[in-house]
Amino acid sequence: MKPAKFEYKDPHSVEETLDLLKQYGWDAKILAGGQSLVPMLNFRLASPEILVDINRLQDLDYVEEKDGKLAIGALTRQTTLEFSETVKSRCGLLADATELIGHPQTRNRGTVGGSIVHADPTAELTAIARALDAEMVIRSKDGERTDSAEDFFVSVMTTNLEPEEMLVEVRFPIAPPGSGWAFEEFVLRHGDFAVVGVTAAVTLNSDEVCTDARLAAIGVDETAFRDPALEEIIKGEKITDSVLKELGSQLSEKVEPFDDLHASAAQRKHLVGVLAQRALQKAANMAVENLRGEN
């Protein structure tokens, strides 16, 4: 199908963009990489009156280390996460997991900000943002605010952004020494949106005891699912099969997923437990290797 009629604006600066958002409010929609918005326009699931194309805002396309964090501009293409040396060395999970987001073609266009704001319940970046406690830097005519991933994601394809606000930057913590990570997902075909996915990041001390663990799952709730109580199960422990099993089955118990065409709720409950164990095991193995490398 073809999109309904819209007016096209291509601001040259963030300020100009914020003016437009202020002026048009709910009637405007930001166009970033277009990988989600354009199909929605074509299906006429979205019919904004004004399309604000932010692709001219090159100053929102950056990756840099800032105040001990990895700061990523909202217009940074997903491909950049995959290949940037800074991302690889500072937040390896992002670099490693990016290949799970769609296909090279969609990653070349799709942006970090677009994926986060679109808030698809199976978007990998939402899980990573939740697991690592990423911060969202948000601007409007009224100024700038910073929000936690926990508060930012509200429900299916819904964030707490106001219509006159835009996301300008996402900040991820830098991976500490002795850490390892993994993103395990279940897809039917190569490059699909995950049916269920689990990301894990762990830090081990020199005795290979877990000092920090983070776990978030997609495809089992309206937004990425994270429960710190589950993470406590392995903190202070060595990562063994029995600990993993315990955590996997508790996670399966806790989530309340939905049925859809690609999997029933029961299948999702089952998968999330299996994938959590696999992701944690991989993350732990990597942490052990990293420890040995560092020593």
Add this chain to the structure above:
Amino acid sequence: MSKTKIVGQSVHRKDAARKVTGRILHVGNIEMPGLLQVAVLRSPYPHARIIGIQKSRAEAMEGVVLVLTGAEIAAMPDVDPYFGPAFKDQPILAIDRVLHVGDPVVAVVAVDRRRAEDALELIEVDYEPLPVVLDVLEAAKSGSPLVHQEFKPAGVFADLDHMEAGEKSNVCYHFKLRTGDVEAAFREADRIFEDTFTSPPAQHMPMEPHVTLVYLDEDEKVNVWTATQSPSFVRTQLSTTLGLPMNRIRVRVPYLGGGYGAKLYGKLEPLVALLALETRRPVRYALSREEEFQTITKHGAVARLKTAVKDGVITGRRCEVFFDTGAYADIGPRIVHKSGYTSAGPYRIPNVRIDSFCVYTNKPPAGAFRGFGVPQVIWAYESQMDIISRELDIDPVQFRMHHALEEGEPFATGTPVHSFGLKESLEQAAEAIEWSGPRPQNNATKVRGKGIASGVKAVLTPSISGAVVMMNSDGSVNVLSSTVEMGQGSDTVLAQIAAEELGVCFDQVHLVQPDTDVTPYDTITAGSRSTYHMGNAVRMASMKIKAQLFGVAARALEANLEDLVARDGRIFVSGSQESGMSMRDVFLAKFGSLGTTIIGEAIFEPRAIPTDPETGRSEKCTEYWFPSASAAEVEVDLETGQVKVVKFLSVGDTGTAINPRHCHQQLLGAAITQLGMTLFEEMVFEEGQLLNGSLLDYQIPSVKDLPEHFESILVEVPHETGPFGAKGVGETGTLTVSPAIANAIEDATGVRIRDLPITPEKILRGLAEKDPKPGRAEVPQ
């Protein structure tokens, strides 16, 4: 026969360079001044009466040229508002009732597509919902709601002569086959096996959706550019629909972006032709992908098999197959007939009873799909062959080899089989997968297994191909054929045949694209028939030219006709190439002038003896058979149920391969299609609404989902009446994929899947039933 020069060579595709550089004409690219675009309002109900349509707001919209309803079409004096290849059951636009979600109701013609779509939102239709029947088994029962009140046979195709007018049932065609005494076989059997296998409705998914452009030329002639696999049929259909003589309609087909059976018979052409006639402007209608899902589908099918075994040998088989043809029969009855008679398999079984039904439901229409219903029945009989052999503890390959028909033995219809490389295909498949080798290695969570399957399809018979071959005085050749080049390589193969026969180079042969003003009748480009049928027609037409050339050359060279040879653009006495004549010299000798042409024309029309309506028997039900075998090795993740096909072999008896590379590509391409059908694809309906009607949710395999080790093997058993011994190959690779994979999965896990597609969830459920472990997360029942 002397060795061929061009036939048997993997020459490059004629269309390849132009296709990869984007310089090929498709209907969607044609530009024309004043071209109008179409959007269609479709039914939201699976079955409803149309109470009223308010369209004045849409008509008043700027840019809208015409808004047309089915009732208006029905009132047009010379127009036949219904069309269809087997039954005239499909209205151009719904007249009084809608029969499936997506049934076309109102057409809007506007200056561009967006405005046409905008106008749809201004049209209001009042519906009164009617009782719905969706399940094929329910629909086949007497007393279920009727989709159609009466059947009107279309009367176009000879092989569908037996379609009967009827009423008061959703079964629009019932094929019966009775051989021997199947009840006696069950009474005397040691073991009886009863299984039901299902295949869901699915999509063809050509890259290019349906698209049709119609304009009236300065002579008011109806010019049709359309993405069809059957230009000749489309002309006949339009002649009936519009009440115009056939020579007032010109149907042209540029290169197709894939067909797979979706683009056969009339689809958009009747509607677009009417819109062009009404607006008197060029009009194009291009379906969106979402509309494709509502336009044509692959038949969902339920196959019940009951098989009698005595002393380790199959003695009787009963097949009941229900094909869900949706709201309009399309070519369903032909599919039910042609696949029906093969549904007991290519095996020696003395007692067979087959009942195959074509059943209307309130779903989108189902039509031809690469394999013509045969993959659905092979899914059943080849799954059951493995079930039986495992149960009897006989090697599955040996079990098949023991029953496989051999040259000259009668098929279930009574037709003796010829050029039947079934056993050879099985042997090759088994060898390539190292069937007798060691079992593949397992690890803690992943297990491996191997599976094999074989089967056969018969070519549609009777059917007709006409060709005109024209040689110019420089030896270059034009071949006029209505075979549609849709990626299968027909332009290349037909050029190879003409070049071989005429003794000119391959590059000197040009294929004229289908144009009903120019190219003669051809039944369809489908059903693995073009290489054989059009190939024979082109060869016969070429022979007629050659006879004329030889006549001239024999006089000029004072040689005997039978000593002459045509090769490399020259005609000479066998053994003395230097002494011969160039084509140019021959033409000069004949006409005394250059620029002249010699024309050869031929019609190839193999006949069949119609199957008996009560017993399904015929001494010749088909012109040729094409056996297939597949071998698969899979790896199954026991924790997630995920299946990875690690190795796959697609084996087919192609007859003599005119172009071996093309044959390999067909075997692999067809296997990819069916890999999708096996692991991913299913149109999911809820109360008649399609839940996954776009590529967002409907899943087809991509190149990254193919087996790591993926190969094809040609078994070349020449056919005595094929052009240079060739048969067809377009569908062969689809036939046996699904059961080979299911058989490998059972080998790996012990789980038998009977319902396609084979999803991870079905496997996990099977594993849980087999071995209920405490603590395993609950899997749905």
